[in-house]
Amino acid sequence: MNGALLFCLTFFLNPEKLSDILVFIALLLNLVYLIYLVLPFTPLGRKQIVSSKLPTDSNSLKLLIANVYQENKKSDDYHKLISSCNPDVILLVETNIWWQKQMDSLEGQYPYQIKIPLENTYGMLLYSKLEFNGGTVKYLVEQDIPSIETEVKLKSGQMVKLFCLHPQPPVPQENPRSTERDKEILLVAKKAKNSKLPVVVMGDLNDVAWSYTTELFGKISGLLDPRRGRGFFNSFNAKYFFLRFPLDHIFCSPDFSLNSIQRLKSCGSDHFPMCVNLHYNPQIEKLNNVSEASEEDIQFAAEKINATT
Structure with a gap:
């Protein structure tokens, strides 16, 4: 512009x-x-996560995040996409009861599930081939906007802490401030930092990858963005090729390397699905580029978290 x-x-x-x-x-x-x-x-930037030189194995974790757009009715396209992509874990957001019914046939292949269908465009459906240990639905900031916390057991037996979120964006004339969104993102950042397990955070954050809040999220959480040094992978808006931004994210702790990152084809939504294939390897942590939070960053994050909504 x-x-x-x-x-x-x-x-x-x-x-x-x-x-x-x-x-x-x-x-x-x-x-x-x-x-x-x-x-x-861009490819001119330094990669935060090194590429994995190991083949997909029992320590691999393939994740798919898709904002389906609640009014979209092309559920068959998502079934074909899932069959083609073959992820271990699927997070679908903007999902209501209609979408849950359309996706229930995944139960055979994805027996571990957490479902929160809502009619307010903030519903979430989480499906996994890998076993969940626990699983709770949180309403961190607003009573009608959920997030998910669970643990995923890799085939190797290694547990991974998983956070799924879809915070409310600032909306002109309705909710012009980003207070609620920023608070939820940074609350999850603190939880991720305090986790004793490897961590993955995934969801539609309604914020671009280079925003101050997303940068602050990375510093506070210590998590890494696989986009850095590889490309924008713009996931929104799928309907306008000239106006696209990276809003759908998958972050991971430094004990992962990256097998692949893909923006998948549109399935009728205004968002493209994103697929990231990670490989858990604690020995790789020293090669990854971790951003450190300064005292000023920590103080500012605390102010954001404690701000009144």
């Missing part, structure tokens, strides 16, 4: 007035700043 404005200002308006020149300089500086923010998510 800034680039288009700069182009128009330079070649069509031909700025000569001082005010036009100042606007031009401000847009140029803003463009440079935006490039600085997004550069780590």
